[in-house]
Amino acid sequence: MKVYIWADMEGVAGVADWDDPVTDTYFNAETRSRMRELFTGEINAAVKGALAAGAQTVLVRDAHGFANNLSVEELHPEAPAILGRKGLPNPWPDLDETVSAAVIIGAHPMAGTPHGILPHTSYEVNGRRMGDAGLFAAVCGSYDVPVAAASGDHAAVDQLSALMPGPRVAPVKHAYYPYAIRTLQPFKARHLIKSAVEDGLRNLPSAPVLRLDRPYKVKFHAGEGEGDDLASVVLNLLKARGAPYGSQDVEPERSIYLRRLRAAQRAADRDYPE
Numbered sequence: 001m002k003v004y005i006w007a008d009m010e011g012v013a014g015v016a017d018w019d020d021p022v023t024d025t026y027f028n029a030e031t032r033s034r035m036r037e038l039f040t041g042e043i044n045a046a047v048k049g050a051l052a053a054g055a056q057t058v059l060v061r062d063a064h065g066f067a068n069n070l071s072v073e074e075l076h077p078e079a080p081a082i083l084g085r086k087g088l089p090n091p092w093p094d095l096d097e098t099v100s101a102a103v104i105i106g107a108h109p110m111a112g113t114p115h116g117i118l119p120h121t122s123y124e125v126n127g128r129r130m131g132d133a134g135l136f137a138a139v140c141g142s143y144d145v146p147v148a149a150a151s152g153d154h155a156a157v158d159q160l161s162a163l164m165p166g167p168r169v170a171p172v173k174h175a176y177y178p179y180a181i182r183t184l185q186p187f188k189a190r191h192l193i194k195s196a197v198e199d200g201l202r203n204l205p206s207a208p209v210l211r212l213d214r215p216y217k218v219k220f221h222a223g224e225g226e227g228d229d230l231a232s233v234v235l236n237l238l239k240a241r242g243a244p245y246g247s248q249d250v251e252p253e254r255s256i257y258l259r260r261l262r263a264a265q266r267a268a269d270r271d272y273p274e
């Protein structure tokens with residue numbers, strides 16, 4: 001069994017605000033290093049769950065921001081990490097028909113979600129709205145890969161369950177507001193995650209596959225596209241927006257990320273004024 005773990009950071013227990021990898025203050029350095037520890041702890045819990053369920057191969061895709069957040073030193077030794085974005089063929093390297101199951105960690109809800117942690121980004125695929133985690137599930141579905149388990153805040157796991165009923169879920173926090181949470185203690189959250197992943201993988205035949213009909217019609221704020229290969233359709237939309245995939249000859253990734261971070265902050269601030 002080969003398991004692909006897709007991990008985002010906003011939905012991790014204990015995380016209540018954006019990370020800021022750029023602003024040079026002690027506060028940011030300390031906050032971000034704590035977030036990285038919390039993030040890696042939840043990924044490791046998922047890896048342990050996968051191994052307990054019999055996985056022979058576990059890949060971890062760091063999917064947040066620069067895609068280089070998890071602490072490789074602290075990562076479970078049996079789980080190679082896929083890091084970075086620049087020059088990669090697409091956002092989900094090594095995700096294909098050979099993957100037996102996917103796991104989503106740290107999901108945040110889509111843009112405009114009330115009572116969700118740091119809600120941002122939404123796509124429409126074949127008329128169905130989804131956020132970043134949902135899009136990953138749809139790409140998995142395009143390869144017939146089921147999603148065995150998902151963690152994140154309550155809003156995010158509810159949205160995933162509505163999109164494809166049946167994954168084992170580990171909701172690790174409730175968001176009162178985009179920047180205010182009631183969170184599980186990290187060890188409790190990790191215990192829940194490990195159990196959900198192990199259980200989901202042990203019951204793989206009942207895990208949902210988000211199958212949508214070809215050709216895929218994708219809309220997102222940068223434009224729209226259509227095609228039979230969902231990963232390529234999304235990749236072309238992202239590239240049109242200046243995302244650093246496939247080529248070295250792009251705007252520095254740092255400024256792209258900053259632009260996206262500021263846009264997401266502005267959107268959340270507009271939707272949820274203080």
Ligand SMILES: [Zn+2]
Nearest residue numbers: 008009064065
């Ligand atoms: Zn993220």
